[in-house]
Amino acid sequence: MEYNFAGRMNGVKGSAIREMFKMMQKPGVISFAGGNPSPETFPVEELKEISQRLLTENPGLYLQYGITEGYAPLAEILSEQMKEKGILKQGDKLLITSGAQQAIDLAAKAILDKGDGLACETPSFIGALNAFRTYEAPLFGIELQPDGIDTKMLEDTLAANPNIKLLYIIPTFQNPSGITASEAKRREVLEICIRHNVLIIEDNPYGELRFAGEDVPTIKSMDESGEHVIYVGSLSKVLSPGLRIGFVVANEKICEKITVLKQVNDVHTNLLSQAMAYEWLKNYSFSEHVQEARALYGHKCSLMLKEMDETFPEYVTYTRPEGGLFIWCTIHKDVDSAKLVKPMIDQNVAFVPGCNFMTDIDAPTPFFRLNYSTSSDENIVKGIHLMAEALKNI
Numbered sequence: 001m002e003y004n005f006a007g008r009m010n011g012v013k014g015s016a017i018r019e020m021f022k023m024m025q026k027p028g029v030i031s032f033a034g035g036n037p038s039p040e041t042f043p044v045e046e047l048k049e050i051s052q053r054l055l056t057e058n059p060g061l062y063l064q065y066g067i068t069e070g071y072a073p074l075a076e077i078l079s080e081q082m083k084e085k086g087i088l089k090q091g092d093k094l095l096i097t098s099g100a101q102q103a104i105d106l107a108a109k110a111i112l113d114k115g116d117g118l119a120c121e122t123p124s125f126i127g128a129l130n131a132f133r134t135y136e137a138p139l140f141g142i143e144l145q146p147d148g149i150d151t152k153m154l155e156d157t158l159a160a161n162p163n164i165k166l167l168y169i170i171p172t173f174q175n176p177s178g179i180t181a182s183e184a185k186r187r188e189v190l191e192i193c194i195r196h197n198v199l200i201i202e203d204n205p206y207g208e209l210r211f212a213g214e215d216v217p218t219i220k221s222m223d224e225s226g227e228h229v230i231y232v233g234s235l236s237k238v239l240s241p242g243l244r245i246g247f248v249v250a251n252e253k254i255c256e257k258i259t260v261l262k263q264v265n266d267v268h269t270n271l272l273s274q275a276m277a278y279e280w281l282k283n284y285s286f287s288e289h290v291q292e293a294r295a296l297y298g299h300k301c302s303l304m305l306k307e308m309d310e311t312f313p314e315y316v317t318y319t320r321p322e323g324g325l326f327i328w329c330t331i332h333k334d335v336d337s338a339k340l341v342k343p344m345i346d347q348n349v350a351f352v353p354g355c356n357f358m359t360d361i362d363a364p365t366p367f368f369r370l371n372y373s374t375s376s377d378e379n380i381v382k383g384i385h386l387m388a389e390a391l392k393n394i
């Protein structure tokens, strides 16, 4: 049958990363492709104890429907954390979502009419870009510089395109580039967006994973009025992505709209997961756990960078992240990095070519992303050496 799909599906392609996951199922593949946290960081024994206790003590509560806004004790504990960081202000609310992905999708759904524009860093997070594409939003890619988004280009783009209603930005340990925006750039971004009446979605799933350098305040915390930024957080990279817990902090008028959308989307976030996350945050040491994750990722990142420094040809340059999970590479030649995918998979190494992260997904790019969080040390060394050989022959 010839299916007549909705026009909103025209701009959306399946994620190449998901496709690559299928190829990666073959045993022995060294994957630098995903964005997963290391399973070594999952507090398995603690979560086992918690889930057993919850289901023994009050199964009728945790297996029942819950409220859309989220499990109140979890919302409270997260709200406290967000207040301490200056993110949750008077007039704001915190709403728990099924991962940051849902928060981004519903925030865009609440704001964007068909044809409304959205500015974002290019490259950017593929899951968010695809969500925006389903709302038929023209995407305006703003280039990234070593200290964050190009604010001159942002200013010019917003001035020339008054239909832009949203800026989506990942200022800290950006996915896919690993870049962190400077404090000065963040202030500039806020000031430019306020001037052009553009709302900001600040996505910060990696913020806790700093293993070098100094913390930089979030854009949300810089917004005195509390009205211009929709802040999105997640427990995926610091606790477990399988629990599917994210959250939004925004002005209550925005949260009300997102709550209605969530009601029709999935009613509420998995209640057992929320209760498990709450018990874990309450009874175990979040800061100790995060310290261990930072040490692990810091080690893996330095190892990968050291191997790259020693083996990659000089025409390949790359970012040196201070946290998060990714290194972004540029081949300074007129090549499309996508042509390396098949030969690398044949050698059992997976990575993601840059085109997937660009606002124009069809254009060839000389960029690629490497992830260091899930591979063993041995596989990091082996996989980088294999990539170096392929890059020398490109």
Ligand SMILES: Cc1ncc(COP(=O)(O)O)c(C=O)c1O
Pocket: 035, 098, 099, 100, 101, 102, 125, 127, 170, 175, 203, 205, 233, 234, 235, 236, 241, 245, 246
């Ligand atoms: C920048 C960014 N935002 C959001 C998400 C989605 O996270 P969650 O698992 O909380 O839905 C990811 C996941 O990789 C991400 O990289």
